[in-house]
Amino acid sequence: MPTIRPGRIAVHIALILYLALAIGPIVLILINAFKTRRAIFADPLGLPNSQTFTAIGFDRVFANSDFGLYFLNSLTVTVVSLGLIILIGAMAAWALTEYRFRGNTILSLYLAIGIMVPIRLGSVSILRMMVDLNLVNTLTALILVYVAQGLPLAILILGEFIQQIPKDLRDAARCDGVSEYRIFGSIILPLIRPAIATVAVFTMVPIWNDLWFPLILAPGAGKQTVTLGVQQFIGQYVTDWNAVLASLTLAIAPILVLYLLFSRYLVRGLTAGAVK
Amino acid sequence: MSDIAATNVQAGSVPERSRFPLHIAVFLAPALIIYTIFSIYPLVDTIRLSLYAGDETGARHFVGLGNFVTLLTDPAWSGQFWNALGNNLIFFAIHMVVQNGIGLGLAMLLSLPRLTGGSIYRTLLFLPTMLSVVIIGFIWQLILNPLWGIAPTLLKAVGLGSLFGPWLGQESTALVTVSLISVWQFVGIPMMLIYAALINIPDDLMDAATVDGAGPFSVFWFVRLPLILPTLGVVSILTFVANFNAFDLIYAVKGALAGPNFSTDILGTFFYRTFFGYQLQVGSPTMGAAVATAMLIVILLGVLIYLFGVQRRLQRHTF
Numbered sequence: 001m002p003t004i005r006p007g008r009i010a011v012h013i014a015l016i017l018y019l020a021l022a023i024g025p026i027v028l029i030l031i032n033a034f035k036t037r038r039a040i041f042a043d044p045l046g047l048p049n050s051q052t053f054t055a056i057g058f059d060r061v062f063a064n065s066d067f068g069l070y071f072l073n074s075l076t077v078t079v080v081s082l083g084l085i086i087l088i089g090a091m092a093a094w095a096l097t098e099y100r101f102r103g104n105t106i107l108s109l110y111l112a113i114g115i116m117v118p119i120r121l122g123s124v125s126i127l128r129m130m131v132d133l134n135l136v137n138t139l140t141a142l143i144l145v146y147v148a149q150g151l152p153l154a155i156l157i158l159g160e161f162i163q164q165i166p167k168d169l170r171d172a173a174r175c176d177g178v179s180e181y182r183i184f185g186s187i188i189l190p191l192i193r194p195a196i197a198t199v200a201v202f203t204m205v206p207i208w209n210d211l212w213f214p215l216i217l218a219p220g221a222g223k224q225t226v227t228l229g230v231q232q233f234i235g236q237y238v239t240d241w242n243a244v245l246a247s248l249t250l251a252i253a254p255i256l257v258l259y260l261l262f263s264r265y266l267v268r269g270l271t272a273g274a275v276k
Numbered sequence: 277m278s279d280i281a282a283t284n285v286q287a288g289s290v291p292e293r294s295r296f297p298l299h300i301a302v303f304l305a306p307a308l309i310i311y312t313i314f315s316i317y318p319l320v321d322t323i324r325l326s327l328y329a330g331d332e333t334g335a336r337h338f339v340g341l342g343n344f345v346t347l348l349t350d351p352a353w354s355g356q357f358w359n360a361l362g363n364n365l366i367f368f369a370i371h372m373v374v375q376n377g378i379g380l381g382l383a384m385l386l387s388l389p390r391l392t393g394g395s396i397y398r399t400l401l402f403l404p405t406m407l408s409v410v411i412i413g414f415i416w417q418l419i420l421n422p423l424w425g426i427a428p429t430l431l432k433a434v435g436l437g438s439l440f441g442p443w444l445g446q447e448s449t450a451l452v453t454v455s456l457i458s459v460w461q462f463v464g465i466p467m468m469l470i471y472a473a474l475i476n477i478p479d480d481l482m483d484a485a486t487v488d489g490a491g492p493f494s495v496f497w498f499v500r501l502p503l504i505l506p507t508l509g510v511v512s513i514l515t516f517v518a519n520f521n522a523f524d525l526i527y528a529v530k531g532a533l534a535g536p537n538f539s540t541d542i543l544g545t546f547f548y549r550t551f552f553g554y555q556l557q558v559g560s561p562t563m564g565a566a567v568a569t570a571m572l573i574v575i576l577l578g579v580l581i582y583l584f585g586v587q588r589r590l591q592r593h594t595f
Contacts, residue, residue, distance in 0.1 A: 008392075011385050015397050018382065022401050022460070025415050028426065044426050092307035095300050102296075107304070114315050116513075116579050118521040120544075121568040122318025124325060124551060124561050129318065148314035151307050180299040209408035211524040216552075227408045231528055234414055244418070251411050259406050263399045266406075267468070 026252065033057055033245040040241055057246030061233070064243070067250060069222055070229035077139050077225060078208045081146040085203055088147070089154035090162075090192055094184055097159045098170075114152030119145065120212055127216055137221040145213055150203035157202070161195040162188065197265035208255070226251050319572070325565035336562065343566035353563075357570070359538055360546035363451055367542055368519040370455040371462075376511055378459070379466025384496075386467070387474035398471070405464035413528035416457045420444055444529065447539040454540050458525055462518070466511045473507035474500065506587070513582040520575050523548060543571050 031047055032040050039052035046052070061067055096108055119126075126145060127136075135141040165188065173183050214228040224232065230251045237243045259266070326343055328336040347353050382401060386394055404412060420427050420443055428440040443453040477500060485499050523544030526534050532549050534541035549557075551564030 008388075011388060011391070012393075015382075015385055018378075019397065019400055022404055022463075025419055026404065026407070028419065029415050041424065044424060044429075088306045088310065091303040095303035099297070099300050101300055107308070110316075111307070111311065114311060116517060117319065117572065117575065118517065119315045119318070120521055120523075121547075121572050121575075122315065122322045123547075124565045124568060125318035125321035126314065128321075128561070129314075144310065144314050148311050151311050151315075155307065181302075184303070205406055209410070211408070211410050211527065215527075227410050230414075231410050241424075244414070248411055248414055252407060255406055255408075256403075259403060260399075263402075264395075267395070267398055267402065 026256075029245055029248050030252065033242075033249040037242055040245070054242070055246075057240075057242030057244075058250070060237075060240065060243040061246045061250060064237070065229060065233045065247075066222060066224075067226075067229065067247070070224050070226045071250075071254070073139060073223055074208055074225040074227070077142045077146065078204055080139075081143050081150065081207050082200060082204050084143070084147045085150040085154045086158075086196055086199055089151050089199070090158050090189060091184065092151070093155045093158035093162055094188055096155070097162050111152050111155055114149070115156065119149045123212070123216055130217055135217075137218050137223050139218065139223055141217045142213055142225075145217065146203075146207045146210075150199075150207070153202050154199045157198050158192060158195055161192055161198075165191050197262070197268070201266045322565045322568050323572070325562055326569040328562050330560065330562050343563055344570070347563070347566055347570065356538065356541070356546060357567070360541045360543050361574075363540065364520055364522075364542040366451060367455050367458075367522070368516060370452065371459055371515050371519055372512065374456065375459040375463050376466045376508070376515065379463050379511070380470055380508075382463070382467045383470035383474055386471050389479075398468070402464035402468060404461045407461070409458075409461065409524040410528040412461045413457065413525045416460075417444065417529055420453070445536060447536045450530070450536060450540045454526060454529060457529070458522070465514065469507055469511055470504060473504040477503050509582065509586050512586075513579065516578045516582075517575055520571060520578070543567070543574070547571060 028044065032044060034048040034055065035046075035052045036054045036056075039046070039048070043052075048054075092111070096104060096111075130136050130141045133141075135144075169187050170183050173187060178186075208225075209227055210225075211227050211231060214223075214225045215231075218224065219228065230247050233247050234244050237247075327338060327340060329339045329342060330336045347357050385391075386398060391397075418424060418426075422428065422440075422442055428437060431437045431440050441449065443449040481499055481503075482495055485495050490498065520543060522542060526540050526542060526545045527548065530540045530545075532545060532552075532554050534545040547564060547567045549559075550567045551559050551561065553559030
């Protein structure tokens, strides 16, 4: 039986106090989103009960904004970007780790620039380019930028992962005369599945949460993402507390559910990536 | 091309090396093309554009470093630029001390051996980091809103009620408040990275030190801290790049004008206003490019100082 030491109790008290500070504000928003305006102000810390429960804020959000559409836009941009980042990134990471060729090191360094230098600083030119390409207010513009932004880190992570795959498999395949494309498609690609969680932590979350590029590249015409949509909605309905709290809850909920479902992989990916 | 190939074969080198193999090009092409067009080219083009000035007709002419001279010396620009840079430095300093300090503290607690509920703490403490900066900004705006009164009520409960003020609205406190909101959100990143470094230190090392008579403080100071210094370096440079590129939070909470009276203005919001314009001032792509280039220089300086000044001096330990 483990003995309870006073030192440990102090540790748990410290952690629980900080936990209250970290989670409290989020919980506060979630519980007040389901309360009447009167209850929000009279008893902000109370849970909604039969007298104070209302979903009027959500009705107003759905009546006054295209929240479903924003959600779909965010989902499309994030999923398509992530898919492309993983496929294209894995191809490049495979080429850079598997084959020795002239310029390999230079290319790796060239691709690494994007890890440290934020692509945001090129926004002036990106916007000009998107205007020329007629891509303003399209999801394509966002996807192209996010793929370019996510590739450097994805290539680094996937490259380290591919290096750990045993060489026997591909050597055996080569002896059998299998083409390099099929070795990549049928052997390597299925094997990198575990690394996808790690790539997702570093690329998917920033894409979903981004405000900057939606704001300058796709601010209107029904192409807003959730983050931008909520920002615009709150700007308009700032005095309607029910609607504001409901829109924040709608923005938090999907991330919350996904995070609690997959946090094990995310946290593992984050700590594993840090060891290097 | 065939001549070179022929000489190489004669010289006895591996034949595949002489001609660039097609499959390698195919694997690399998509990544290189997208990355070059939408990341590297815009950055280079922004630097080029910062050397031009546009007039009312939309025509551009080369002005050399003229935009930067304007930015640093013209009273209409330099005041705002230095203000934004100064605020950004304060923003960064608060993150370095408070965010990374709390992150280190939490990581130390979480890395205690056989801590009950460790993974639950880690998961929940990291939750705010996953949410959008914009959402976090609005959440804290509501909580600190004197109208709602949650913050003063809670402060009164712990006997600090007299401290409360409209922190986000006062010129003297707005920047610190916004910085602390950002710290609150991103404390999970240093926490996780330092935690990962700490659990990778073998127990033997700490046991050996303890056997030699080192107390908990000495073990931390002389054994664990030197071993996690490389991670602290990584955390510092990540914080630096993120802070000097920040925009979303200030824009969500205080708008593009970064009020009150530009007291929360940082380089990101200054860049946005210069590029798109605000109120009566018309936006200028070329001045915007100059501000972006200035930010790029600041970030590159930080990265270079890290790479050559810090990282090289830190010995990496692998177990």
